[in-house]
Amino acid sequence: MDFVGNHILSVSQFDRDDIERVFEVADMMRPYAHREVVTRVLEGAILGNMFFEPSTRTRVSFGCAFNLLGGEVRETTEVRASSLAKGESLFDTARVLSGYSDVIVMRHELEGSVQQFAKASRCPVLNAGDGANEHPSQALLDLYTIKRELATHGKTIDGMRITLIGDLKYGRAVHSLVQMLTLYSNIRVSLISAPELALPSRYIDALRLSGHEVIESDRLEDGIAQADILYVTRTQEERFGSQAEADKYKGIYKVNRNIYTEFCEPNTVIMHPLPRDSRENASDLDADLNENPNLAIFRQTDNGVLIRMALFALILDVVGQISRHSRKVNWYTAKRF
Numbered sequence: 001m002d003f004v005g006n007h008i009l010s011v012s013q014f015d016r017d018d019i020e021r022v023f024e025v026a027d028m029m030r031p032y033a034h035r036e037v038v039t040r041v042l043e044g045a046i047l048g049n050m051f052f053e054p055s056t057r058t059r060v061s062f063g064c065a066f067n068l069l070g071g072e073v074r075e076t077t078e079v080r081a082s083s084l085a086k087g088e089s090l091f092d093t094a095r096v097l098s099g100y101s102d103v104i105v106m107r108h109e110l111e112g113s114v115q116q117f118a119k120a121s122r123c124p125v126l127n128a129g130d131g132a133n134e135h136p137s138q139a140l141l142d143l144y145t146i147k148r149e150l151a152t153h154g155k156t157i158d159g160m161r162i163t164l165i166g167d168l169k170y171g172r173a174v175h176s177l178v179q180m181l182t183l184y185s186n187i188r189v190s191l192i193s194a195p196e197l198a199l200p201s202r203y204i205d206a207l208r209l210s211g212h213e214v215i216e217s218d219r220l221e222d223g224i225a226q227a228d229i230l231y232v233t234r235t236q237e238e239r240f241g242s243q244a245e246a247d248k249y250k251g252i253y254k255v256n257r258n259i260y261t262e263f264c265e266p267n268t269v270i271m272h273p274l275p276r277d278s279r280e281n282a283s284d285l286d287a288d289l290n291e292n293p294n295l296a297i298f299r300q301t302d303n304g305v306l307i308r309m310a311l312f313a314l315i316l317d318v319v320g321q322i323s324r325h326s327r328k329v330n331w332y333t334a335k336r337f
C-alpha cells in the first residue's frame with residue numbers, strides 16, 4: 001500500500017510486504033526510542049491525539065512517538081471535554097480538528113466511528129480503537145513482538161502455535177490480530193473463552209480459509225499446553241450491558257505461575273495487550289509471573305512506540321530524512337532497554 005498521506009483504519013489494508021515495511025522502519029526507530037539519538041524531522045508538525053474512550057498506553061505511546069520524531073502533540077481525552085458532548089457531529093469535529101493537525105489519532109467507543117471521522121477529515125487519521133471492532137496499531141505491535149520473541153527461539157510466525165485467552169468476543173486487539181494472522185501460513189490457533197465470549201465466527205472462518213488449524217475450548221488447560229505464544233486478554237467490561245453481566249466472566253481464566261509451570265512448555269511467551277485486570281477477583285494475568293523472562297508484556301509496550309513512530313514516518317513521508325535531522329542526546333539517559 002501507499003502509506004504517504006493515507007489513513008490507517010483497518011488491518012485489512014495491509015499485506016505481508018506492508019507489514020514487513022512497517023517492521024523495517026520500526027527497527028530503524030530503536031536508537032530514537034531508546035533516547036540515544038534525537039531527531040527533529042517532524043519539527044513544526046502537529047498530531048491531534050483524540051481519545052474519546054479511556055486509554056493509557058495507546059494514547060501516551062502515540063504522543064511519545066510523535067514527540068520523539070520532533071513533532072508537537074495536542075490532545076483531547078474525553079467526550080465530556082469536547083464539543084461532541086454538545087451534540088456536534090463526527091463530521092464537523094473531523095473538519096475542524098483536521099484543520100489544526102497534520103495527522104490525527106482517534107479512539108472512540110462506537111464501531112465504525114473512526115472510519116466515519118476519517119471520511120470527513122482533511123488529514124490522515126489513524127484508528128486507535130473503534131469500539132469492539134479494530135485496533136490496527138496494536139495488532140502491528142503484537143505481531144512485531146511475536147516475530148521478535150519467536151526469533152529468539154529459532155521460530156517464525158509461519159508455523160507457530162498461538163493461544164488466545166479470555167474475552168474474544170469484544171476484544172478488538174484480538175480481532176485485529178487474528179485478521180493479520182490470515183496473511184501467514186500454517187498457524188495453530190487455540191481459542192479459549194467462555195462460550196458466550198467466543199471469537200465471532202467471521203474471524204474463525206477467515207482463519208480456517210487461510211489454512212490455519214483452529215481449536216476452540218472453554219478449558220484453559222486444553223489450549224496452553226503446546227503453545228509458542230499465550231495471548232491473554234481481560235474481560236472488556238465496558239462493552240457489557242451491565243457490570244453484573246461482565247462480572248460473571250471475570251476471573252474465570254487466570255494465568256499464573258502455578259498454571260504456567262504445570263502446563264506450559266518452558267519457552268512459551270506470555271503476552272497481553274494490557275491493561276491486565278489486577279483486581280483480586282479478576283487477575284487475568286497474575287503478577288507472580290512478573291519475573292518470568294518469557295513475560296513479554298513490557299517488551300510489547302516498548303515496541304508500541306517503535307511501531308507508532310514507523311507509522312508516522314511512513315504516512316508523513318520522512319523515513320529517508322530522519323538521520324539528516326538527528327544528533328546524539330546530551331542528557332543523562334537511563335538504560336531501560
Ligand code: ASP
Nearest residue numbers: 129172173234273274275
Ligand atoms: N488496550 C487494548 C484496547 O484498547 C486492550 C484492552 O483494553 O483490553 O483494546
